Amino acid sequence: RHSTDRSTRAPRRRRSPFVAMEIYYMYAKTRKEFGRHARFEDEPCEVVSDIRPEPELKLDYIERNPVVTTVQVAPDLSEHEANTQQITYADRGFAHVEGGWPKEVDPTEVEHVLRFRKKVEKDEEYIASVAALGAEVEDLVRQNNAVDIYEEYFHGSGGDHSSEQPYAKTLTVFRDPCAIKRGASYISWNPDVENRKCAIAYSILGFQQQPEGMALSSYIWDVNAPNKPDFELQGPSQLCCVNYNPKDTNVLSGGMYNGQVGFFDVRKGHQPVDTSPIEKSHRDPCYDMDWLQSKTGTECFSVSTDGMVFWWDTRRLGEPVEELRLVEKNSDVVLGAVSVEYESIAGPTKFMIGTEQGTILMCNRKAKNPADRVGTSYHGHHGPVYSLERNPFNPKYFMSIGDWSARVWMEDLKTPIMTTRYHNSYLTGGTWSPTRPGVFFTIKGNGEFDAWDYYYKQNDPALSVKVTEGVSLTSFNVQDTGRLVTIGAADGSATLMELCEGLYTPQPNEKQSVNQMFDRETKREKNLEAAAKDARNAAKRAGRGGDACLEVSDAKIADVEKDFLSMTVKSGVTFSDKSPLDA
Numbered sequence: 001r002h003s004t005d006r007s008t009r010a011p012r013r014r015r016s017p018f019v020a021m022e023i024y025y026m027y028a029k030t031r032k033e034f035g036r037h038a039r040f041e042d043e044p045c046e047v048v049s050d051i052r053p054e055p056e057l058k059l060d061y062i063e064r065n066p067v068v069t070t071v072q073v074a075p076d077l078s079e080h081e082a083n084t085q086q087i088t089y090a091d092r093g094f095a096h097v098e099g100g101w102p103k104e105v106d107p108t109e110v111e112h113v114l115r116f117r118k119k120v121e122k123d124e125e126y127i128a129s130v131a132a133l134g135a136e137v138e139d140l141v142r143q144n145n146a147v148d149i150y151e152e153y154f155h156g157s158g159g160d161h162s163s164e165q166p167y168a169k170t171l172t173v174f175r176d177p178c179a180i181k182r183g184a185s186y187i188s189w190n191p192d193v194e195n196r197k198c199a200i201a202y203s204i205l206g207f208q209q210q211p212e213g214m215a216l217s218s219y220i221w222d223v224n225a226p227n228k229p230d231f232e233l234q235g236p237s238q239l240c241c242v243n244y245n246p247k248d249t250n251v252l253s254g255g256m257y258n259g260q261v262g263f264f265d266v267r268k269g270h271q272p273v274d275t276s277p278i279e280k281s282h283r284d285p286c287y288d289m290d291w292l293q294s295k296t297g298t299e300c301f302s303v304s305t306d307g308m309v310f311w312w313d314t315r316r317l318g319e320p321v322e323e324l325r326l327v328e329k330n331s332d333v334v335l336g337a338v339s340v341e342y343e344s345i346a347g348p349t350k351f352m353i354g355t356e357q358g359t360i361l362m363c364n365r366k367a368k369n370p371a372d373r374v375g376t377s378y379h380g381h382h383g384p385v386y387s388l389e390r391n392p393f394n395p396k397y398f399m400s401i402g403d404w405s406a407r408v409w410m411e412d413l414k415t416p417i418m419t420t421r422y423h424n425s426y427l428t429g430g431t432w433s434p435t436r437p438g439v440f441f442t443i444k445g446n447g448e449f450d451a452w453d454y455y456y457k458q459n460d461p462a463l464s465v466k467v468t469e470g471v472s473l474t475s476f477n478v479q480d481t482g483r484l485v486t487i488g489a490a491d492g493s494a495t496l497m498e499l500c501e502g503l504y505t506p507q508p509n510e511k512q513s514v515n516q517m518f519d520r521e522t523k524r525e526k527n528l529e530a531a532a533k534d535a536r537n538a539a540k541r542a543g544r545g546g547d548a549c550l551e552v553s554d555a556k557i558a559d560v561e562k563d564f565l566s567m568t569v570k571s572g573v574t575f576s577d578k579s580p581l582d583a
Contacts, residue, residue, distance in 0.1 A: 062142055090194070164502045166451060166463040171484075172226040176202055176492030178215040184488025186241040186288075187477040192249050196223040197230060198477070198486050200494050201239035203257055205285065210238075218242060218254075220266070223484070223496065234270045235262060240285050247297035253314070255286025261302050263314045276317045282306050287337070290351075293344040305336030305356055311365070326353060326361060328377050335359060341388040346395040354385030360400055362411070380407055380416055387429045387476075393437035393511055397518050401430045406442050406452075410522050415529070417521035420452070421459065428473055435482035435504045438514040443473035449487055451503055454517065455510050463503070467495050 101107050105116045120126055176182055186201040201218045204210050218239045219229035233239065237256040245251040252264045254272070259282030262275035282304035289302035298314045299321075307327075310320035326335045339354035349366040358381035367373045381402035390398040396411045404423045407416035423444060430442035438455035439462075447468035450461035467473060468489045475488035482504030488494045 062146055166503055167500045168465050168497045171496045171498050174221045174226055174494040180211055180214045181492040183474045183490040184494045185475055187475045187486045187488055188243045189477055189479045190249055191244055191246045193481050199242045199252055201242040203238040203240050231266055232270050233264050235272055241288050245291055253289055253300050255289045255302050257285045259283055259286055261312055274317045280319045288340045290340055290342045293348050303337035303340050307334035307336050324373055338384050339388045343390045343395055352388055354388040356384040358383055378414055389431050391432055392434055399440055401427050413525050415525055417525050429476040431478055433482050434480050436506055437511050443476045445472040447471055
């Protein structure tokens with residue numbers, strides 16, 4: 001019987017779905033294997049050491065700020081990968097330019113600067129400002145003294161590349177995008193080495209060989225994007241030469257096939273900003289031109305095979321500022337110019353002309369006597385002088401390239417002090433290395449590029465590379481770093497090559513050794529000239545006249561012929577030692 005009183009009824013417990021289990025572990029080791037039983041006792045505290053802070057020691061240290069600390073629980077791992085892309089490392093610096101002057105003060109005038117400084121130093125706030133800034137500057141100076149961030153660990157330890165085999169690596173080829181291919185007649189690198197661009201003038205210089213529909217454009221190429229031109233230069237006639245302005249890399253000068261001269265500004269469009277009138281220009285193609293050293297940076301001069309040198313100011317190209325006819329002293333024959341050399345180090349008014357007759361002319365724009373503007377003449381080449389350049393480390397020595405050889409001259413001598421051997425192919429251009437005094441480069445009509453290193457050997461080129469097959473090389477230029485060279489060909493291609501480190505890194509004592517070699521050869525030529533002069537004087541005294549021919553034996557002629565054949569022999573071909581006189 002159930003009770004109706006719910007308060008007296010006991011509650012029903014729900015049974016848990018989990019069954020209680022007892023978990024235990026039985027140790028199989030004996031007690032003595034667990035070690036000695038530890039017994040702890042309470043001991044009073046004892047002062048072992050008491051180190052008090054010393055404020056004066058704080059002056060010996062400086063707070064490192066900022067501090068970058070990495071904390072990672074996971075183990076450090078290193079990721080390895082192969083990078084096949086070329087990486088160029090460059091050292092960059094800051095150019096600190098003085099500024100902050102008031103408008104009424106000209107910082108280039110010493111008197112204005114001194115007057116303004118005296119005025120500021122008398123001001124009462126000047127001393128307070130300097131004292132306030134002193135504490136901050138002192139802290140920065142102490143921080144710089146703590147760590148030498150400009151320390152050079154490997155200063156003066158240049159690499160020795162004497163045992164390294166020279167080589168050159170082809171990076172890319174700039175090709176004329178026009179359908180009618182034209183020759184790359186002139187190459188000019190951007191003076192800013194960080195802005196790796198080069199301007200190439202394309203033209204067909206053969207007389208009446210320009211086909212209809214031929215493009216007149218030349219191009220600026222970017223080394224980092226060689227697939228298409230970076231900028232197009234559109235002139236009224238095809239460009240024969242183009243040159244960057246050393247003071248403003250946005251401005252280029254150009255000499256044209258119809259004799260005109262113009263200048264371009266890449267910020268103002270593809271057309272020339274201004275050109276010279278056709279009636280005031282050259283009568284033949286303008287083959288070469290160069291910028292002059294001037295305050296304005298707008299003066300240049302041009303040369304042509306019409307025998308005239310014109311000086312221009314790009315601010316007003318209506319007519320030449322000055323002109324000069326290329327005529328040797330004591331002669332009425334006008335010489336046509338094909339190359340020019342101007343270096344302000346040798347003299348701001350001095351320049352050199354390479355002519356198509358093989359003569360080199362030393363000229364001076366500001367000569368005391370107008371008849372002396374065309375000075376010394378150097379004879380030696382049997383054809384046009386395609387390239388002419390002074391040694392960048394010793395300007396009194398210069399190199400000329402023409403016919404089948406390259407020759408090194410000294411200003412005071414009328415004969416070359418050093419000459420390369422005669423090649424089987426015509427030499428069409430070349431230049432000195434801008435970083436090594438004993439290295440120069442030449443290009444030939446058979447498509448070969450030669451690098452000569454007079455520091456190690458003088459008889460043969462240190463490196464010879466076949467750039468094109470069956471196509472003549474027409475132009476050449478090297479970047480100011482000496483590492484990159486551009487070689488133009490008659491088919492419109494321009495090959496960009498990178499030289500090995502040994503060809504552009506200066507070697508220890510190279511400049512001194514090369515200068516000693518040049519001085520030695522100069523003395524030798526002077527002695528030979530003195531001996532030849534004594535022989536002529538002796539002939540005059542003997543009554544045979546100054547132009548009498550000296551008797552030369554057949555054996556001497558045979559020896560000279562052997563020497564000539566040994567200089568002109570090419571690899572794999574031998575000549576008979578028997579002289580034609582013995583036949």
